[in-house]
Amino acid sequence: MSAIDDLPPLREVMAAFGLDPKKALGQNFLLDLNLTAKIARQAAPLEGATVVEVGPGPGGLTRALLATGAARVIAIEKDRRCLPALEAIAARYPGRLDIVSADALAIDLRALAGGPVKIVANLPYNVGTQLLLNWLTVPDWPPGWSDLTLMFQREVAERIVAAPATDHYGRLGVLAGWRTRARIAFDVPPQAFTPPPKVTSSVVRIEPLAEPLPAPLAGLETITAAAFGQRRKMLRQSLKALGGATLLEKAGIDPQRRAETLEVAEFVRLANCL
Ligand code: SAM
Numbered sequence: 001m002s003a004i005d006d007l008p009p010l011r012e013v014m015a016a017f018g019l020d021p022k023k024a025l026g027q028n029f030l031l032d033l034n035l036t037a038k039i040a041r042q043a044a045p046l047e048g049a050t051v052v053e054v055g056p057g058p059g060g061l062t063r064a065l066l067a068t069g070a071a072r073v074i075a076i077e078k079d080r081r082c083l084p085a086l087e088a089i090a091a092r093y094p095g096r097l098d099i100v101s102a103d104a105l106a107i108d109l110r111a112l113a114g115g116p117v118k119i120v121a122n123l124p125y126n127v128g129t130q131l132l133l134n135w136l137t138v139p140d141w142p143p144g145w146s147d148l149t150l151m152f153q154r155e156v157a158e159r160i161v162a163a164p165a166t167d168h169y170g171r172l173g174v175l176a177g178w179r180t181r182a183r184i185a186f187d188v189p190p191q192a193f194t195p196p197p198k199v200t201s202s203v204v205r206i207e208p209l210a211e212p213l214p215a216p217l218a219g220l221e222t223i224t225a226a227a228f229g230q231r232r233k234m235l236r237q238s239l240k241a242l243g244g245a246t247l248l249e250k251a252g253i254d255p256q257r258r259a260e261t262l263e264v265a266e267f268v269r270l271a272n273c274l
Contacts, residue, residue, distance in 0.1 A: 004037055007063060010058050017084050025079050025124060033063060035188070042205055050072045054104040055076070066089070073097050078101075080101055105134070116145060119148045122151040133172070142210065147205065153201055156172075157201075164264075170231070174267050175220070184203070184204055188201045235259060
């Protein structure tokens with residue numbers, strides 16, 4: 001019996017259902033239910049909440065979310081081998097776990113749940129950044145999620161929370177900084193996972209800003225792609241195809257500056273001048 005519920009330990013679940021981790025699906029499982037409970041607590045408050053979990057796998061985090069009080073968990077899993085293990089959890093928590101057998105990249109959150117959801121996930125590393133970008137670049141704001149509690153590789157987490165003039169600052173930091181407040185909650189060492197990945201991971205908590213600075217999304221994406229595509233060059237050069245020095249002067253930005261020195265508000269000004 002485990003500490004948080006009366007379901008079998010996850011190692012037994014993996015053996016019973018033949019869940020050998022597959023690298024191609026980013027399967028690094030968390031088998032310590034105390035650790036998954038710690039992640040669930042970062043997503044607080046869970047009472048009465050609807051949670052979308054991407055990639056439940058054998059269900060360690062799913063169990064923690066349910067045991068911690070989430071009213072409903074919608075778990076989206078691509079690997080059909082995991083479905084029987086998840087069905088056993090659904091039976092233990094009647095009416096509270098919906099299992100969606102699908103690719104999370106193809107799912108529209110608004111169609112999935114009635115109101116805003118919390119998203120909590122130990123993300124598959126191969127699609128984690130793309131999923132976050134999808135959630136950050138929805139056309140309507142506030143988005144269909146109330147907050148995100150997500151595990152990434154530490155290096156990706158640092159890019160999400162990066163401030164200007166730091167090594168990790170780039171497109172991801174600008175988009176996250178524009179629309180959200182993001183912080184690293186805690187690190188998780190490789191040996192906490194089965195199998196262990198090569199690098200340290202971090203849990204990141206992201207909350208949407210009620211009123212981000214108004215900016216055209218497509219323009220902001222175009223500007224950041226061009227500016228950070230040649231991050232060591234002066235902006236008058238990297239933004240040449242978009243108007244170069246003329247555009248920068250219109251936005252009140254010195255054309256000799258480099259992308260990594262610009263505040264988020266300055267990228268917003270540029271996007272508005274495009
Ligand atoms: N939540 C489990 C845990 O913490 O032990 C598993 C996390 S594992 C890092 C990532 C999970 O995402 C795997 O179960 C994998 O099958 C699933 N997955 C990978 N790509 C996916 C996708 N595109 N859509 C939904 N699930 C996916």
